[in-house]
Amino acid sequence: MPFTAAEIAEHLxxxxxxxxxxxxxxxxxxxxxxxxxxxxxxxxxxxxxxxQSAASAILIEGNFAWKQKVLIRVTNARIAFAKVLPxxxxxxxxxxxxxxxxxxxxxxRVDPTAHVGPHCVVGHGTSLGERVVLEGGDHVGxxxxxxxxxxxxxxxxxxxxxxxxxxxxxxxGTVIGAxxxxxxxxxxxxxxx
Numbered sequence: 052m053p054f055t056a057a058e059i060a061e062h063l064x065x066x067x068x069x070x071x072x073x074x075x076x077x078x079x080x081x082x083x084x085x086x087x088x089x090x091x092x093x094x095x096x097x098x099x100x101x102x103q104s105a106a107s108a109i110l111i112e113g114n115f116a117w118k119q120k121v122l123i124r125v126t127n128a129r130i131a132f133a134k135v136l137p138x139x140x141x142x143x144x145x146x147x148x149x150x151x152x153x154x155x156x157x158x159x160r161v162d163p164t165a166h167v168g169p170h171c172v173v174g175h176g177t178s179l180g181e182r183v184v185l186e187g188g189d190h191v192g193x194x195x196x197x198x199x200x201x202x203x204x205x206x207x208x209x210x211x212x213x214x215x216x217x218x219x220x221x222x223x224g225t226v227i228g229a230x231x232x233x234x235x236x237x238x239x240x241x242x243x244x
Contacts (some may be wrong), residue, residue: 055075056064056069059123059135059138065123075108084106088108089210091111092111095115108120108122111124132165142219145168147164147182154186156176158176161173162182165179165181165183171189173230174193176225177192178196180217183198185203186241188206189203191203192208192212198217201216207223213227213228
């Protein structure tokens with residue numbers, strides 16, 4: 052979705068230097084920016100690169116000399132960067148519900164606002180809080196607790212009795228709760244610790 056430089060500045064409580072009607076269709080680092088992109092610069096070196104790039108506008112903090120690009124001046128460019136990214140790259144919204152291929156233990160508690168994707172397994176006694184997202188192929192063992200707004204990306208494994216707090220993101224392929232690699236030698240036998 053395109054935005055104007057003025058709309059971005061308003062969203063960030065910033066100031067436009069140049070044409071506020073400039074359309075912005077994406078966000079990219081100066082090294083790969085193209086016409087229509089917004090980029091950002093925290094210091095003189097980055098600003099010089101951004102000025103030479105194909106970007107249409109530069110997100111800045113401080114007093115950089117305005118030359119050819121539209122500038123959006125903010126208090127903190129790094130914070131503004133974090134605030135503007137979701138405008139151009141919005142998060143996927145997962146609808147509540149349980150995919151037919153998911154396997155949910157009868158004793159599991161799944162909040163009605165949770166999303167359980169395809170081929171997920173939720174073990175007995177496990178609790179999925181409000182707006183929890185299990186994307187697909189996730190395995191959540193027995194007696195786990197996942198707090199509200201927790202998001203498991205594909206193929207995450209939580210071993211039994213794992214507790215995850217609120218607003219946690221666990222990326223694809225992560226394993227939590229597995230045994231460490233520890234053994235003790237006892238009378239000729241290696242015993243797992």
